[in-house]
Amino acid sequence: MVSYYLRLAWLSVKKTPVLSALMVLAIAMGIAACLTTLTLYQVVSSNPLADKNAVTFAVQLDSWDPNEDYWAVNGVPEQLTYQDAKAIYRTGNADQTVLTSRIGVTVEATDASTPPKVEDARLATRDFFSVFDVPFRYGGPWSATADAHGEQQVVISTALQHHFFAGEYPVGKSVMVEGEVYTIVGVMDERWTMTPSVYDLNTGAFKEPPQLFLPFFNVERRPFASWGNVVGWKNEDVRSHQDFLATEMAWVQTWVSLNTPEARAEFEQFLVNYIHNEKQKGRFERPLKYYLNTPEQWLSINGVVSRDNRILVYLSLAFLAVCLVNAVVLLLAKFLRKAPEAGLRRALGASRAAVFVQHLAEAAVIGALGSALGLLLSWFGLVGVRSLYSHYQEVAVMSGFTVIAALVFALVSALVSGALPAWQVSRSQPARYLKAQ
Amino acid sequence: MLAMQSVKKIYRTDMIETHALRDFSLQVEPGEFVAVTGPSGSGKTTFLSIAGLLESFDAGRYTLDGQDVSALSDAERSRLRNEKIGFIFQGFNLIPDLNLFDNVDVPLRYRGLAARDRRQRIERALEQVGLASRAKHLPSQLSGGQQQRVAIARALAGRPAFLLADEPTGNLDSLMARQVMDMLGEINAQGMTIVMVTHDPDLARRASRNIQIVDGQVTDFSLYEPAPAVQLVEV
Structure with missing residues (x-):
């Protein structure tokens, strides 16, 4: 019928x-x-990290101006100062730690055979790739040693692989980034388009993925042009790059993985102790405040919807x-x-x-x-x-x-x-x- | 076959109560050809609607082919209507968008017959009324008489227990009317029970029994002399 x-x-x-x-x-x-x-x-x-919502956290520390509240999100800066982020990486007890910041770089072939390109890039610790589920077409992330020492290694996009190597296997080969030679350790799969880009909501939640990743601690050697936000409140005398790294400028996005409630409790205790220590040094003049935001909370307080x-x-x-x-x-x-x-x-x-x-x-x-x-x-x-x-x-x-x-x-x-x-x-x-x- | 005992039907509005049938009793035996006549507003159509299970009634008892229909649900009445009754209307009531084959198919669809069985029945019914070659035509491509023959084929295809005809020649000229009546006569001669509502005494004479309804009651069972049998004319 x-x-x-x-x-x-x-x-x-x-x-x-x-x-x-x-x-x-x-x-x-x-x-x-x-x-x-x-x-x-x-x-x-949508929350692209829904499956990790219970174990992945964006870290906020309130190191802001004691006399004036931070103007955005939940009243605490979205990013950390370099010294705080580095402390979490070096001495923190998280299961995984991601420090990352958006930069712009010039990339060119080592033999100058291909025209150079200015690309959207990220400084990142190697845990970025596993925390944010970046798939690899070839190779993989750099080693823990390279991560800790900021070695000149790089992960590039499939587009850059095609541009500089005509699609050939590029792992082990080199490219020039900002005039320095970086060894390619991995090629990202082009399928990776995290939307919204929860790892960095400062410059928009809907943007193209970065074209290359450099080990975060390369920033200790030399400056990079920031394509993200750098916020500060203190009038500080900055004469060198090292001076900049020691300022109260907040520019490092920090994420941690805490796989168990115990791990979270221990990490929170670490943060409390750290802030108390810093207070004794004259920093963190505001009442003790920190946030560990799940990706869902992070999307919410950043007003993505x-x-x-x-x-x-x-x-x-x-x-x-x-x-x-x-x-x-x-x-x-x-x-x-x-x-x-x-x-x-x-x-x-x-x-x-x-x-x-x-x-x-x-x-x-x-x-x-x-x-x-x-x-x-x-x-x-x-x-x-x-x-x-x-x-x-x-x-x-x-x-x-x-x-x-x-x-x-x-x-x-x-x-x-x-x-x-x-x-x-x-x-x-x-x-x-x-x-x- | 069809037995009504003291059936009562009242139409009510806010102001008026109309007794369409009052203490209406009638028995139709298998194989009979009964003509129901009466003036306008006498209750003929109401009788037909109730007999055809298209309307309910307020009191009395109606038995169709041995089954009391008073307490049946809508689905049961629909099934009974589909299986036991064939309708022939004054206005033919063919569906204009469907060809003759599909028009005859309509009641068979609701019976849930297999496609092959339906096809055989439809082809046979159309053959019976002489329109097998025009199965793919639309009703609008036929004359009034031909359309009424399709309606008869539709009624016959379901192999019902009896036919209910409401002024079957009312929209036809005299020649067409005679052809349709001849056809009904032949169908009756083959054993089909027919109850026909008409206001035409000449048509009523061709039935085997006549009843007259006045003011919702049967007043006379033999008003007209039966007409002599007529041979079916090939069209």
Whole structure:
């Protein structure tokens, strides 16, 4: 009977093309608006480290101005000073420690055979790759020794591998970074696009992944051009790079992995002791305060999902509701016009349930057409978002989730909007129409 | 076959109460061809609707093919209607978007018959009314008489216990009307029970028994003399 109902539905759709088109359009518009905003919302509100949410923490220490609160997020700087970050790395007891900072570097081939490039890069400790799930195409992260000593080793992107080595195996070869020779130890897989970029939300949550990683402690040897935020509150005399490293400037993003509650308790005790020690040296003049934020908390306090996003979702749902009400009215008009036929079918043996299901099938066909059109309109909607907001380039993309959601959403919406008209027509008295036909 | 005892049907609005059938009793035996006549508003159509299980009634008892229908659910009434009753309407009531084959198929679909069985029944029914070659035509491509023959084929395809015909020739010219009546006569001659509502005394004469309804009650069982049997004419 299902195929019979679908055939009848298709015949009915063809019989009233304008009315059917209006219903399809109404459903499609509502679904497109909803899906476009939901797609954005789903991506921006997702936690890419959900599986590690209980064991991964962004560290905040309140070393800020004793006379004035920090102006952003939760009142504590998002980044640590170099000396505090280094202390956590060198003497802290976390299971894994990530120190990282965004920089910009010039990269060139050692033989000058390829034009140099200015690239987005990161200084990072080797735990970055495991904590943030960076997959490798070739090689892997640098060694613990290279990490601790800031050796001149580098992990590059697949794009750079193609640029400098024409896709050949590059591990063990070298590139020039800021005029110095770095040995390539690994090539990142191009699939790694952590969205939102929870590891660094200071310069936007939706950005391209960095093209190369350098061991963090290279920064002890020489300065790099920061492409991130450097914040400070103290008027300090900075004459050299070493002076800069010793300042109260906060520029190092710090993450730790604490795999058990005991590990977390021990690490917190370490932080308390450290802050007390620093207080004795005249630092940390504010009341003792630190935060260990889970990735979910980190995304929240950094406002990755803005209030505007949520309002937009509510508005799009309201718009969908309006579209569905329109579809209900149009379906009702159409079905009531078909009441004589329903009456005839009842006379010929169709039960109310059969008439109901037949008309619901028609609503489903309209819903399926609406979903196809809605999907197309959603795609255009996302293209529009990408063209209007460059920082949504990586976000506003149609995913498998979107496609399945569109189909299910449209079908459910159509069935919901078709249920009342179908029920109405199934309740019609056949005797009333048979004489009149 | 069909037995109504003291059936009562009242239509109510806020202001008016209309007694469409009052103490209505009728028995139709298998193989009979009964014509039901009466003036407009006498209750003919109400009788037909109740007999066809299209409407409920307020009091009395109605037994169809030995089954008391008073307490049946909607689904059970629908199933009984589908299996036991064939309808022929004044306005033909074909579905305009479906071809003849699919129109005849409608009641069979609700019976859940296998596709092969349905096809055989449809082809046989269309052959019976002389329209097998036009199975893929739409109703709009047929004359009124042909459309009524399709309606008869639809009623016959389900092999019902009896046919209910409501003014089956009301929309036809006299020649077409005669052809349809001839066809009904032949179907009756093959053993099918037919109950026909009409206001035309000439048509009523062709039935084996006549009853007249006035003010919702049966007033006369033999108003008209039965007409002589007529041979079915090939169209």
